[in-house]
Amino acid sequence: MTSRTVDQLAQLARKADAPALDDTASRRLVDAAIARARFEPEVAPRPSPLRWAAAGALAAAAVIAIVVLRAQPTPPVTMHVALPTGDTLTGTAGARFAIAELTPASRKLRVEDGTIVFDVAHVVAGQRFEVTAGDATVVATGTVFSVSSRGHVHVYEGSVEVSRAGHVERLAAGASSGAGEDPRELRDAGETAARARAQLHVASAPQAPVTTTRVVLVPMPVPVQVPVYVVASHGTEPAAVPVPASAAAPVAVPAAVPVPAPAPAADDGLALARADIAAGRYQAALDKVTAAPHPLSGAWLLVDADALRALGKKRDAADALASAAAVLDGTAQTEAAYSAAYLRWHELHDAAGALSVLTSADVDVPGSLFEERGLVLHIAILVATDRREEARPLAQRYLDHFPHGDQRVQMLALTRHDASK
Amino acid sequence: MNTARPLPDADATRDTLRALLPHVRRWLVRLLGRSPDLDDATQDALTEIARFLPRFEGRSKLETAAHKITVRVAYRYFRTRKEVALEAVPEPIDPETAADERLLAREALARLQRALRRLPAKRRMAFALCAIEGKTPTEAAELAGTTAVAMRCRLVWARREVARLLDKDPYLAPYLERAAQHADAQEDEP
CATH class of the missing domain: 1.10.10.10 (Winged helix-like DNA-binding domain superfamily/Winged helix DNA-binding domain)
Structure with a gap:
């Protein structure tokens, strides 16, 4: 390989851009970083040898200082964080939390260490404030409560619903759930916030009725990272260009006077369904797939597969990918087939189904862009199903074609082991 | 003991981090590739930049300082994942x-x-x-x-x-x- 080819690759890497972040995701990253900057201990730089002498002197001074300071009780340390949604968090030193989602409609936080008192801004119908800790999920509706990382919950004002292992418990002010109790300084903070809120309620006009959302603990689907596209030309298979981040933002509130919208073109629907997936609206994407003209094109089947996979319907997703591989061609077909085989083997443990789609689309044949990955998957399935004889020539082909491949050692072991018989 | 560190001005910090976010992401993609760690690394870099802001004295460009911090964070992630999925x-x-x-x-x-x-x-x-x-x-x-x-x-x-x-x-x-x-x-x- 020449110096020029290395430069070409480096240029290619320079052109590559980061995956787009929508406004919500950007805000979440920034807010979480600010919260961590305030709460989490800094990673201390490794001390240089020259600093040890100074550290020794300081340690001696600190021993004297501790003796002096212990004579007087230290005031409790609490920390406050105001979220942009109006909620206030109070924690003890060392408490840690993570923000999973932070929008006015849905605030999801997780207590990872210590205990935190949540003074939740008013939650109206359609909004949700949720805290998870240990095996507990707490849903609040404008209230003050504490949650510890071990799952202890105490309500200072209002009420919350606690879901634990499928059992839902409603807690009113003063009630607790789970073992443990709040540190004294947090009890003070919680009671102060509750009193302030009570005075506010007396002074303010009646609020709109609130609703409590009952939450059942289910695994959160992992969002599928997909590029977002819009239709840029009028061909049957649209040219794809990245959508600006704003296009993936939640849809605006509809206008008061309904205006009949023109029927969207099929390509528009596809772009909207992809935007749904990029924004995490998987069910909406599936609804659009259902409304799309059938039989579905390869592009629609890929959208279907992405949404199904994100919703945890792995078998349906794998079937959709296999169907896409049957109607697509070129590298798109190979990619769909490889993904279907990967899903069937690694997630569903369906060896026959994985091998079927892998071989029918020629994923690992010489010249395929997915030859290396296809071979690795193919060989893994054959070895796991005790078909090592069939795996051996494939392993040899891997070694011939990919002498520096990551799986070289395993392939060598396979071929040598079989040769020694 | 870990105490809540005062940030100079929450709104200013937020605005600064929002402005730096695209740069940080771009630097990290070039340093790490589009790895599954990208979001974690981005948050780590932003966290360290937020901690640094109160100490920023304007002797160099903020972007240069943020780039240095990002490079330091990337080093930590060099030691994590080895595999790159397509x-x-x-x-x-x-x-x-x-x-x-x-x-x-x-x-x-x-x-x-x-x-x-x-x-x-x-x-x-x-x-x-x-x-x-x-x-x-x-x-x-x-x-x-x-x-x-x-x-x-x-x-x-x-x-x-x-x-x-x-x-x-x-x-x-x-x-x-x-x-x-x-x-x-x-x-x-x-």
């Missing part, structure tokens, strides 16, 4: 390119990133900063906290190692040949 590799920005070409480019990038993950951290950083980012060895040395001579030396070794690891790759040759033809054709155009 799905984790970024799409090159060229919407005009045909789908097959984009997939080939993506594959080439996956192979480059895999090779980079096999390099020692300092050489990998040299390649990322100089060859990919286009920094001079002096600029890269300042970001990575080393000397220009050391950076130049690491770059030479990194390039040599990348060339060795990717030599005889059956897919890179046709892709790069086509890319070279395309570049030559563009140069020939009046």
